[in-house]
Amino acid sequence: xxxxxxxxxxxxxxxxxxxxxxxxxxxxxxxxxxxxxxxxxxxxxxxxxxxxxxxxxxxxxxxxxxxxxxxxxxxxxxxxxxxxxxxxxxxxxxxxxxxxxxxxxxxxxxxxxxxxxxxxxxxxxxxxxxxxxxxxxxxxxxxxxxxxxxxxxxxxxxxxxxxxxxxxxxxxxxxxxxxxxxxxxxxxxxxxxxxxxxxxxxxxxxxxxxxxxxxxxxxxxxxxxxxxxxxxxxxxxxxxxxxxxxxxxxxxxxxxxxxxxxxxxxxxxxxxxxxxxxxxxxxxxxxxxxxxxxxxxxxxxxxxxxxxxxxxxxxxxxxxxxxxxxxxxxxxxxxxxxxxxxxxxxxxxxxxxxxxxxxxxxxxxxxx
Amino acid sequence: xxxxxxxxxxxxxxxxxxxxxxxxxxxxxxxxxxxxxxxxxxxxxxxxxxxxxxxxxxxxxxxxxxxxxxxxxxxxxxxxxxxxxxxxxxxxxxxxxxxxxxxxxxxxxxxxxxxxxxxxxxxxxxxxxxxxxxxxxxxxxxxxxxxxxxxxxxxxxxxxxxxxxxxxxxxxxxxxxxxxxxxxxxxxxxxxxxxxxxxxxxxxxxxxxxxxxxxxxxxxxxxxxxxxxxxxxxxxxxxxxxxxxxxxxxxxxxxxxxxxxxxxxxxxxxxxxxxxxxxxxx
Numbered sequence: 001x002x003x004x005x006x007x008x009x010x011x012x013x014x015x016x017x018x019x020x021x022x023x024x025x026x027x028x029x030x031x032x033x034x035x036x037x038x039x040x041x042x043x044x045x046x047x048x049x050x051x052x053x054x055x056x057x058x059x060x061x062x063x064x065x066x067x068x069x070x071x072x073x074x075x076x077x078x079x080x081x082x083x084x085x086x087x088x089x090x091x092x093x094x095x096x097x098x099x100x101x102x103x104x105x106x107x108x109x110x111x112x113x114x115x116x117x118x119x120x121x122x123x124x125x126x127x128x129x130x131x132x133x134x135x136x137x138x139x140x141x142x143x144x145x146x147x148x149x150x151x152x153x154x155x156x157x158x159x160x161x162x163x164x165x166x167x168x169x170x171x172x173x174x175x176x177x178x179x180x181x182x183x184x185x186x187x188x189x190x191x192x193x194x195x196x197x198x199x200x201x202x203x204x205x206x207x208x209x210x211x212x213x214x215x216x217x218x219x220x221x222x223x224x225x226x227x228x229x230x231x232x233x234x235x236x237x238x239x240x241x242x243x244x245x246x247x248x249x250x251x252x253x254x255x256x257x258x259x260x261x262x263x264x265x266x267x268x269x270x271x272x273x274x275x276x277x278x279x280x281x282x283x284x285x286x287x288x289x290x291x292x293x294x295x296x297x298x299x300x301x302x303x304x305x306x307x308x309x310x311x312x313x314x315x316x317x318x319x320x321x322x323x324x325x326x327x328x329x330x331x332x333x334x335x336x337x338x339x340x341x342x343x344x345x346x347x348x349x350x351x352x353x354x355x356x357x358x359x360x361x362x363x364x365x366x367x368x
Numbered sequence: 369x370x371x372x373x374x375x376x377x378x379x380x381x382x383x384x385x386x387x388x389x390x391x392x393x394x395x396x397x398x399x400x401x402x403x404x405x406x407x408x409x410x411x412x413x414x415x416x417x418x419x420x421x422x423x424x425x426x427x428x429x430x431x432x433x434x435x436x437x438x439x440x441x442x443x444x445x446x447x448x449x450x451x452x453x454x455x456x457x458x459x460x461x462x463x464x465x466x467x468x469x470x471x472x473x474x475x476x477x478x479x480x481x482x483x484x485x486x487x488x489x490x491x492x493x494x495x496x497x498x499x500x501x502x503x504x505x506x507x508x509x510x511x512x513x514x515x516x517x518x519x520x521x522x523x524x525x526x527x528x529x530x531x532x533x534x535x536x537x538x539x540x541x542x543x544x545x546x547x548x549x550x551x552x553x554x555x556x557x558x559x560x561x562x563x564x565x566x567x568x569x570x571x572x573x574x575x576x577x578x579x580x581x582x583x584x585x586x587x588x589x590x591x592x593x594x595x596x597x598x599x600x601x602x603x604x605x606x607x608x609x610x611x612x613x614x615x616x617x618x619x620x621x622x623x624x625x626x627x628x629x630x631x632x633x634x635x636x637x638x639x640x641x642x643x644x645x646x647x648x649x650x
Contacts, residue, residue: 261454264424267441268448269471269521279467283458 053106060105067100096329104333109340112333120156127151155314161341164304164315167232168349171239171300179244179296180289183251184277187285193252204245208303212238212310231313238307243300250292254285290357297353301346316342370397370433371557372421372525377430379416390416392583394430396576398557405560405568406586407616408578409624414561415451417578418529421559422448434525444472447523449531453514455502461489462498465517472521488520492546508539515543519550525557533563541600544571552596565616569609570598575616579623587623590616 068091076084090098104112130151138148155163186193215238223230258281266280282289308317320338323331377394380387390413398404408414419425420432423442432439434446442448455464465485473481489498492512502510511531518526528547532540548571551558562568568575569592577587590612594603603609 261450261452262456264450265454265456267424268422269468270442270444271467271471275471280456283456286458 056106060103060108063102064100064105067102071098071100099329101327101329101332104330104336108330108333109336112330113337115330116157116334116337120158123153123156123159126153157319157337160315160319161345163313164308164317165345167236167308167313167315168239168297168300168304170232170236171243171304172297174237174240175244175247175296175300176293178240179247179292180251183248183289183292184255184282186248187252187255188277188281193256200245200248204249206242208238208242208306209310211241212307215241216311231311235304235307235311235313235315238311239300239304242303242307243296246295246299247289247292250288250295251285254288254292255281257288258284286360287357290353290360294350294353294357297349298346301342301349305342371400371402371435372396372398372559373431373433374421375431375433377417377420377427377432379413379420379425379427389583391420391427391585393585396586398559400557401555402574403551403558403560403572405562405572405575406578407562407565407568407575407620408584409580409620410563412578412580413584414563414578415529417584418448418527418559418561422446422527444521445524447518447521447526449511449514449518449526449528451530451533453502453507453510455510455513455517457502460499460501461494461505461513462486464502464513465489465520468517469520484520488516491519491550492516508535508543511535511543512546515547515550523556525559526551528558528560530561530563532567540567547571548597565613565620569594569613569616570600570603575612577616577620577623580627587619 071091072084072087075087087098091100130153134149141148182196186196212234215234219230219234219237223233262280262284266276271279304315305317305320307313308315309321312318316338320335323334323338374394374396377391378389379391380389382388394417396404406414406417416425420427421439423432423439423446426440434443456467459467462485465488466481469476469481469484469488473484476484486495486498489495492515494509494512494516497505497509502513505513511534515531531547532543535543544567547558560568560571565575572592574589574591576589579585579587592612594606594608
């Protein structure tokens with residue numbers, strides 16, 4: 001019997017159950033008892049978002065006023081009453097040169113978001129024009145055996161998001177390919193476990209910054225002849241090393257704690273060691289491995305920002321750092337935009353992992 | 369030479385003070401084609417005994433001989449039906465059985481193996497559920513799959529560890545008949561571990577009670593001289609059945625009481641006297 005896939009099932013599966021409630025609302029299918037559900041799942045979160053924005057607005061205003069007063073006060077004590085009056089007028093006029101530099105309000109952040117998008121459009125158009133312009137020349141260069149000219153302009157915000165995602169996925173894959181095989185070996189053999197345990201315990205709590213420095217020391221020497229920019233390689237390896245521990249520990253635990261009944265089945269059927277690992281041990285530890293991978297991905301995303309910042313590898317982390325150093329009028333609100341983008345992407349990554357996990361692993365309660 | 373022989377089996381877990389003696393002085397011989405049932409209380413070491421015979425564990429001392437050879441590990445010749453089905457929940461019914469068949473007959477082609485799987489799924493009446501996962505099946509259906517998996521490897525001997533313990537009475541009765549049918553068809557040797565005396569009498573040629581542990585050992589055997597095929601309803605009027613049943617239950621009750629008496633020795637009840645009830649119930 002084939003099960004039909006409906007929007008309802010898919011959204012429940014991905015943990016977006018509230019979407020169906022929303023859909024029911026619009027299609028008029030909502031029953032009376034669903035109303036409370038609707039209140040709880042849609043109205044309450046919306047209300048809390050509004051409350052959050054309101055508090056943010058109030059807080060930003062208070063901080064703005066405090067900063068403004070301080071500026072006027074400083075002008076008064078340093079340069080006298082005329083300067084203070086001029087400063088007051090300047091702040092009130094909204095002139096960018098004298099705006100208090102503090103927590104931006106929700107409106108400012110929204111404006112920055114729009115301007116970042118516009119900026120992206122401009123850069124994209126610029127890049128397209130550049131490629132068009134150099135297309136003929138590049139063909140000649142390739143024919144002549146030379147490297148083609150590539151666009152070296154400033155990356156837009158969206159480009160940086162894409163680069164961050166690339167780095168995090170490269171790091172995540174590295175973590176996956178290192179941690180899962182080692183985890184399986186450690187889980188299977190108590191000897192290997194005691195051989196590796198000290199290693200795991202010591203390196204697990206090491207900070208991302210230190211991992212970055214370690215990777216930097218090694219990669220820098222290995223790639224000493226290369227003229228390529230190694231910052232991407234260094235940052236994804238560091239991300240992988242920082243985040244792989246959760247998967248390593250969870251895989252080892254999952255493999256070591258396979259239900260004894262399944263092991264007995266494998267023995268009674270006389271499965272070979274390879275068959276035993278792939279047919280019994282791995283499937284049964286999949287739920288735990290995935291829990292580990294989920295943690296790994298969220299840790300990878302979290303440390304990515306710090307590591308990009310250190311490695312000067314293009315991405316959201318570098319964007320945040322450059323905006324902070326920049327200190328332009330809208331830098332603070334751009335940082336807040338980046339913060340939200342980082343948060344939302346992290347949330348989506350977690351959801352994606354959850355969906356894959358639900359998809360590949362059997363229900364624990366259905367076991368035996 | 370007996371088909372299966374257990375000589376002076378002693379099995380304990382742990383060492384020194386922490387040593388728990390589970391089985392002691394177990395002697396058992398089973399002839400080819402026989403159906404033997406071992407009955408005992410829960411926790412009396414039945415599963416340990418089964419695991420010794422199927423080769424999952426080794427005795428601390430004594431020997432298990434299968435066709436004259438000592439048992440050192442599991443073998444496809446001895447099929448096991450576990451107490452808790454032990455199906456792999458991530459595989460479908462067909463895949464669970466296919467995995468067993470493939471191990472038992474490594475030289476057969478995929479098509480032949482699939483034929484065998486289909487035959488055995490048919491045999492336990494689960495053709496409609498061949499693509500379902502164990503989680504979608506009822507307890508009785510899961511146990512059928514476990515039976516099919518064990519039998520599909522064509523073992524010479526079937527070892528059943530309380531296979532029907534978790535099932536309701538009706539399903540239990542049906543599966544008992546199915547197992548008997550299969551056993552009767554090509555007269556394999558069978559060992560059934562159960563806590564249900566009626567089940568033992570209905571199915572087996574011989575019943576041996578297991579005295580409860582620690583240091584569990586086998587009691588005197590009871591032969592069941594009832595013609596096969598047996599009929600459940602007729603058996604209730606069979607004097608032979610009644611006598612055997614009473615004898616076994618009496619024996620089990622006796623050892624059960626012994627155990628209780630032992631356990632109770634240390635308890636000293638406080639001396640309580642009822643207070644005067646006069647005036648309370650007026």
